[in-house]
Amino acid sequence: MDIFTSSLLFEKVPVTKGKDKSKIQCIECSCNNIYIGGKDGVLQHYTTSSKTKHGECQTLREVTKRQMGRSGEISQLKAVLVLNHLLVLWDSSITVLNMFSLEPIAALKKIQNVSLFRLGEPTVHAQQVSVELFAASTKRRAVSILKVCVDRWECVGNVALTQDPVALAVCETCLCVATSDRYILHDYQTQNTLELFTHNLGKQNVLAKESVKGEFLLHGPGNLGMFVLKTGISQRPPVPWLDGVCDAVVHFPYVLVLRSKSLQIYSMLDQQLKQTVFYNNGKSLLSTTDCVFVVTDREIHRLSQTPLELQIQKLVTCERVNEALILLDGVQALLPQDLYENMHRSIVCTSGWIHFYEEDFLNAKELFSKGNLDPRELICLYPDMTLISEDLKFQRPTVSNAKDLRKLNNETPSKFLEFLSFLCLYLKDIRRADLGHLFPQDIDTALFKVYLGLGHYDKLDQLVSSCNNCILDVCVPDLEHHKRFFTIGLLYQSHGQNFNAIQVGVLIFTGRDPGDKTTFEPQEVLSMLANYPFALILYLEYLVNEQQSQMEKHHTLLANTYITQILHSELIKNNTINLKEMRQKLEQFLWQSSFYDAGSVYVRIQSSALHVEKAILLGRLGEHRKALHLLVDKERDKKAAENYCWRTSAGRDREFTQHIFSCLLQVYLESRPDVPVAVDLLNQNVPAFNLFRVLEVLPGSWSLQLVMRFLCESLRESMHGKRMRSLEKSLARMDNLRQRHAWLLIFILPIYTDGSNTRSDGQIGQKPGVSLVSQAVDWA
Structure with missing residues (x-):
């Protein structure tokens, strides 16, 4: 992966004649100031003239330069921005210059016999800013601790060593010193010394560098980059790098290891080699907040790290999800919390999808649950599944081993059933979890379809009989298709639709074919x-x-x-x-x-x-009278009492009808002497009463005016009835005579007729003075 992008920052033109002593020896960077120390003792000051959108330097502009002496190389540079000082290690002595003009600070004399030095963090005491300087001396076999101020410095401590110091790193009050054969830790405040381990490295390969806060990076035996805390313990596995190491720095979360011909970039998180960049004549590395500078004999290269978010996304795209997750967890402190959580879920779910299509269902389920996968993303992959909610925004990544489950169902049903069983297990697990409460209808409806598809009818009945969020419009047609009437009833009942539940449940017994042998008695x-x-x-x-x-x-x-x-x-x-x-x-x-x-x-x-x-x-x-008493006295419903009389007398003769209504009138007069109600009963049901019976039961206190309407209509009804009965009698008599006449013509007259009465024309004769009808009647 291209974790770092390399760009050429500076190139020094070689001298054409004579021995070339103009090679680059060291550099320093402070804000937009670049200082270059040469092998020939020349110190050059540059500033960056422009930047790209990612903050990468494009060109340098020379400000000034200074010749430190006639000979001797500049071996180390360090800028102290708070003091405007530039410390230069040249000719085994530290000289302090103004970092902008490169003029010597007269008040600060040279420190002699120094082989290398390190600076501590600036401190403020009594409104005076100072920086601790740790100067290692091979000649004295000691590390001097000095307090550097704007116009003075003073020695505040000294650490004696038994061997020559070769490399030095500082963290707060702890010194990590590499000698010719071992690494030691020394706390100059407590005076505690701890020997770490020995080594058999050459002087040029010994390394002691600051790592993250409270930790040192050391070149250990067997070409291992070892991380040691200032307490002397290691909480991070070592990085196995190649031999021939010139320099190494930490640019979290990576370790950059420089060799003569190449630069290897290792991850501090999984100790794996991530990138290699090739250079010629590599000498040293300088790590800053923004970038890492690579120094060769004549060139300075700037390494810019790709944003961590893009690195992680690229790893996920390449399906290197384990590396992506390790990197994300390792840099969590450097990312906003919400960004970290979103990326973590995405990576975990992507890993879950890869395991899912590999049919590693156990790990897939664990990863989906851990990544809070939206279950609808999984549900919609399966054929015949219905998404209830409409707010789904698909975020499923594209993985190389993805399968089309619809096609799999058609071509290899047995294999598809394994994927369906996984969906069943996953939905069942998350159904009662927090995630399940976000999409209850989608989950329960999908689980319903899975149980039905797998033929798990016991589990299906258990699901629909308990509290569930299945969508009836989706589930009921499926159950009807499979003739699961009892399950439909359970589903309706669990949704509070008891009437529908019972109606469908009874279909088990009533909806069968009469010829079905399983029909119940x-x-x-x-x-x-x-x-x-x-x-x-x-x-x-x-x-x-x-x-x-x-x-x-x-x-x-x-x-x-x-x-x-x-x-x-x-x-x-x-x-x-x-x-x-x-x-x-x-x-x-x-x-x-x-x-x-x-x-x-x-x-x-x-x-x-x-x-x-x-x-x-x-x-x-x-018990009609008792029934009417109930309706009048208890129910107090006039309409119900009248309806009772009409329905009871339906199909019965007139006498029964008059009897039953007479009973109702008597009940009104006996139990509830409510005159208007009794009068309304009479007036509205005149045909149902016998006038004489009514007159017998009416109280003597009633006036004629109260019953005048009833009497008139009753008399009219009686007269109408009498006339209708007379008419009906006459019509019946006439019909009878017509029938008798027809009978006589057919049966009697041929017998009555004889030869003496037969005329010459063949017609029947008639007795003189007697009509034919009269004669027929007589015979009859």
């Missing part, structure tokens, strides 16, 4: 449905209404089941509309059926408030 069905009142009602209605059963027990059981539901609904104050409908069905049944046991049914409701129903039953038992 009615008594067997009634026994099975005994504990399910709604289903029992539907089945009994099927027996009574459709099968036309005339068995008394079927009719009586239906009436009693209606009553049970009505009384139960009243007890729990259930839906009044359902209660009203149930009472209407009971009343209609009691009026229409003639096969139930009215006595036993009446006992069931005798103590209830079902007065209309009790009145119907009393009527069936012949």
